[in-house]
Amino acid sequence: MSFRDLHHAGRPLLLPNAWDYATGAALARAGFAAVGTTSLGVAAAAGRPDAAGDTRAETLALARLLARLPVPVSVDAENGFSDDPDEVAALVAELAGYGIAGVNIEDGRADGSLTPVDHQTAVIAAARSAAPGIFINARTDTFWLAGAAEPDLAATLRRVEAYAGAGADGVFVPGVAREADIAALVRDVPLPLNVLFLPGRTDVDRLAGLGVRRVSLGSLLYRTALHAAVSAATAIRDTGTVPEAPIPSYAEVQRMLAGEYF
Template identity: 45%
Template sequence: MTDTIDSRQQKARRLRELHRPGEPLVLANVWDAAGARLVAAAGAQAVATASASVSWTLGSADGDAADRDEVLAQTARVVRSVGLPVTADLETGFGATAADVGGTVAALLATGAVGVNLEDAARPADEAAERIAAARAAATAAGVDLFINGRTDVFLHQIGDPAGRLAEAVARLRAYVEAGADGVFVPGVADPETIAALVAAVPAPLNVLAGPGSPSVPELAKLGVARVSLGPGLAKVAYAAVRRAAGEVYGAGTYTALDGGLTYQELNALAEG
């Protein structure tokens, strides 16, 4: 798919418009072109990568272990495969310094992606905010209205005293918004009361990570959530299918786990675009 600065700006505006509290943008995160086209055909309004899923397909562990250029090349393949806005999960930004993160974001924009996730991991809040500010500066310099999703892992990694996690997350997220984040992402939260408190306390669209045990999309909409992500959920299901089928053929020597798969013709058609 061809991409011009005008079409990129249109995609950037569209991605921003899709973040509406109470009408969540649902992202079934992918890691390759075929997955992106399957998700688009299912009704996605935008496409997102998941850092873990991309890392695994590149043969790396999640957690800033993948090669930055390989991740960006994979992102470019996803962008080229669909006409929808694409937002990429770039973990902490693949760089030791804020300036490095700015360079990563400039390279991301060259792929045609119009959104990015940047997480704080174990970094101090002021350092994470500085990295978001560098990302915003890089996008401004490129003339692209990049949607920056500032993520805190306070709940996901259970950082600090449980009683203080909500206040810590809110303080971090407000700092990220002030630094230039357009939305905020809090994986590890499924409790409706906590989600509602985050929506009320942070002046930016809230993104939550969903999966088994999470409130449904309609329930999250009622809480005011603006974005729902599946993260590596699809990849985990896909790789579980590979393990089942491989275990069966190398064990019993049978093939029943292959039943229900997509046909060769369907997948080949996806590759043809």
């Protein structure tokens, strides 16, 4: 099934997000239909903060590696690492050339503001023209950047409708969790809705019932892996034992990286 078709299957596409090749390969081996990337994980692996706009090279390098996987891959490209629509379009075209199936382009800025709608629609339209076959997931950070304020659903709808008109294939609204807001987005936006899984606040089955077509795990797996690594190290230091878990052996990881599971 193609990446585009996965957004129209019987269940929402549950998209786990990788930060290196081994993670992507392990997720593909575990049976996930597609794999995404996490900008936080990519930035953290390079020793940099997320959303600073300076991990273009690392993002492309990871994309080249993940394109070898036997499942579709979607890349989190932040804001395209440029304010110039032509430069963003060139990035998306390069990703498509690697065989990447999808790309996320967001309207949130590092300073906490939102890119003007007309500029963002120009970015999406340029990317659409440069890479007709890639799945463009237009992300709006209206909920993500709201903080303590009440997110503006009407402004969100205006943005995602504009992005749909500019050629986006799907819309991503991270941070939305209230069922009424999700239902309104599903009802009023003519594209597959992607939401972020929020532990304790969202439920995949309930999201499916509301009509959500894609559920991303974002940086959750990376943060979970950090916790697991530190927990194992401190357990060995403090008790001399490793917490019980189905940890892959060295040989299993080597075989996986050699592609033997594919």
